[in-house]
Amino acid sequence: MISLTVTALVFGVVFLAELPDKTALAGLVLGTRYRASYVFAGVAAAFLVHVVLAVAAGSVLTLLPQQLVHAITGVLFLGGAAVLLMKKDDEDEEIRKPEDQSFWKVAGAGFMLILVAEFGDLTQIMTANLAARYDDPLSVGLGAVLALWAVAGLGIVGGKALMKRVPLGLITKIAAVLMLGLGVWSLWEAIAG
Numbered sequence: 585m586i587s588l589t590v591t592a593l594v595f596g597v598v599f600l601a602e603l604p605d606k607t608a609l610a611g612l613v614l615g616t617r618y619r620a621s622y623v624f625a626g627v628a629a630a631f632l633v634h635v636v637l638a639v640a641a642g643s644v645l646t647l648l649p650q651q652l653v654h655a656i657t658g659v660l661f662l663g664g665a666a667v668l669l670m671k672k673d674d675e676d677e678e679i680r681k682p683e684d685q686s687f688w689k690v691a692g693a694g695f696m697l698i699l700v701a702e703f704g705d706l707t708q709i710m711t712a713n714l715a716a717r718y719d720d721p722l723s724v725g726l727g728a729v730l731a732l733w734a735v736a737g738l739g740i741v742g743g744k745a746l747m748k749r750v751p752l753g754l755i756t757k758i759a760a761v762l763m764l765g766l767g768v769w770s771l772w773e774a775i776a777g
Contacts, residue, residue, distance in 0.1 A: 587718075587720055590720050590724060591724075591726050593714075594711070594714050594718075594726075595728075595730055597714070597766070598728045598732060599734060600758050600762060601706060602707045602732055605705070605735075611623065611694070611735075614690075614693070614694055615739065615740030618685060619685065619690060622685075622687050622690035624694075624740055625691045626692060626694030626695035626697075626698070628733050629691070630696075630699040630702065631698060631702070631729060631732040631733060632729055634699075634705075634732075635728045638709070638711035639715045639724055641715070642712035642714065642715025642721070642724065643715055653717070654770045654771070654773040655774035658773075659767070659771070660709060661766045662768075665761075665767060669757070698736075
């Protein structure tokens, strides 16, 4: 059974944390050079792999005592908030252009770029934390993958327009505040529980 509350919460947190990430910008660059649907197919597949790995890792954490899980996730959320608050916005990554515009070349380039760039990324760690926190792998996985796909779609299709209207720093601060709140809440439950 899928919890819409958990799915919506995970979607919001992961969406805001991923928006200012370099992979959204990489999707934007790929989307301006190649067919958007091909780029999205590759990027979406890579994000699905990352979410499955993160939810599996988070599910393993649920085997630990609940107070310990709350303490661990609380500290990790606070660490994630600190990373977002200290993050610099001037990350430029070079993206190699595939030799041709075929589906497999373009989708493969998008898949490999995201697979490598996102491994151990903040949103993957957050997804594992949320899976451990809520012990609802399906709802967490669904919320996380939909958020990542939404950011990828925005980056590929309309990233430039969004970034002109909403300052990247504001998005980062909102994500950091949400993570800070989740961290404090988790630590409170670890102490009170």
